[in-house]
Amino acid sequence: MSGLVVIGASYAGIQAAFTARDAGYAEPVTVITDERTLPYQRPPLSKDYLLGEIGAHELRMHDEALFAGKRIELCLGHRVVEIDRSASRVALADGVVLDFERLVIATGSRARKIAVPGAELDGICYLRSIADAVDLKARLGHASEIVIVGGGFIGLEVASSAARLGKKVTVIEASSRLLERAVSPVVSCFLLDRHLRAGVAVKFGTAVSAMIGDGGRIAAVELNGGVRLGADLVVVGIGGIANDEFAVAAGLDCANGIVVDEHGRTARPAIYAAGDCANHYSRFVGGWIRLESVQHAQDQGRAVGLAIAESHEAYDSVPRFWSDQHDLKLQIVGHSVRSDRIVIRGAIEAGRFSVFNYRQGKLVAVDSINNSGDQMVARRLIAAGISPTPDQAEDSSCDLKSLLKTSNQAVA
Incomplete structure (x- = not known):
């Protein structure tokens, strides 16, 4: 039974499926995700969830009844292993093969791993998924000295949450200021002052050279030059990498993500991509860009859904981001x-x-x-x-x- 298959229950994937259905697409719609939880909101993971202000159930985007009402089959805990472009099929890890008329790749991005000696030690964490957040929240309760590697959005939000929980926090940033690629120097300085007043220490212009362990667990972070910082928990936030491996293997054009047009279409008929895994041309940037933003994912997912329903409306949204810190x-x-x-x-x-x-x-x-x-x-x-x-x-x-x-x- 062919129809629309969406790989990834991300903001982009869910938006594409809902929009296509609401715009009149009548064929079967299936959303596949390797996570076992209902689609959830990710921004609160580094803030309200870590602080215990909301529970996991409050992170849900939608309940099962809404998917059923829209006649969208949600396949939880299923991992796609291959896209067969010529046969219009996707293969799952359990051997199931699904035919598709239209395919949306909304696989998002994954955390960039730090490549230094000791990077495999227990107590070195990343934050992308709800599973990551559950693990990090549990570890925060027992940690006292926390090192955050990376002064970007994730790192600063976790630093803010950890400081509110009374932890000793140090942020390591290789560049000369916070959020260097996202905001003006004025805002960087203002944020730095607020973090410092909250007790967060920040070190600029240096990088991690090694993670030092004790009995298999993180004990310290060594910086370039040999300085060591005590740490019983490390959170690494040094950017994301597009999950475009399926697309590369399927012969789709990829360059820091899956290359798409203003409707989210790839160069191959019937295959689309949206969200963190897609690279598009933006007139507001004046070039090609891959954005990691909730608003972008929803807007581009909507454009894809409309294109699938033959109700085309080009994606032309101004990039938007937000972050809550302290x-x-x-x-x-x-x-x-x-x-x-x-x-x-x-x-x-x-x-x-x-x-x-x-x-x-x-x-x-x-x-x-x-x-x-x-x-x-x-x-x-x-x-x-x-x-x-x-x-x-x-x-x-x-x-x-x-x-x-x-x-x-x-x-x-």
Whole structure:
């Protein structure tokens, strides 16, 4: 029985399946995941779940009844081992073979493993799945000295949670600032100050050279230069790698992820990809990019679902990210890489401000701390290609929404 087969119960995979069905796709829909739990939300894993503020059942995206109501078969605990593109089939580890009319690869990404001596020691953790989170939460309860390798989103969120639990936390970051590839230096400095005030130690410009064990368990982290930090728990957050092995083996074009067009289509008819495992061209970036973002996964999954239902609508969303650290909500819209000018809107000292990033006079990104209002208007401005002048962006009394109205009136 052929129809739509989705590999991966990720945000992108579930969104693609739901959208296709809601848009009129009438053939059978099957979602396959190697995890045994119902599809769940991942952002809370490093925050609310670790802190014990929510339980595992509260992480669920949807209950079984919703899948049944949409006539979507959810196959839990099944691992895909091969895609046979010529025969339009996928093979599972248990020997079952499924035919497909349309195939969506939404396999996400996996944590990049650290490659140093001692990396296999017990007590070195990664955080990508609910299983990882359950293990890490249990270990946090008994740990006292925690080293976080990587000053990115995952590392900083775990550092925040661990500090709130009263643990001694040190963050190791190889670059010169936090979230170097994601936010402006102003926001990096602001976040650093907040972490330091929470008791988190941060070391820049150094890397881990070895993990030191005692009886098979982590005991210390050795840095370049020979400095050792005591640690009974290490969390590594040094980026992700696209899960595109099936696609490579099937002969699909892959380059840091599965290459797709604006509808999530690969170069092979009837095969799509979306989410963390897909590489697409973004006009907002000015090039090809693989994004790891919930909003991106949902938006691109929706575009794929519409294409499958022959109700095409191109994916053209402005990149968006968010992160909760301590009492701060960081929100990012756009892509600030290669920006050449920034202006600040609001008061940094008040802990509520935004940084407007420009490249050659064009607004390309806005980073906000505790300022959702700026994010809402910035997303619309960047999507429409409207750039307030730096003076307008800096002036908090300037109504940036009026620029959208002016633009609409000009078009009319």
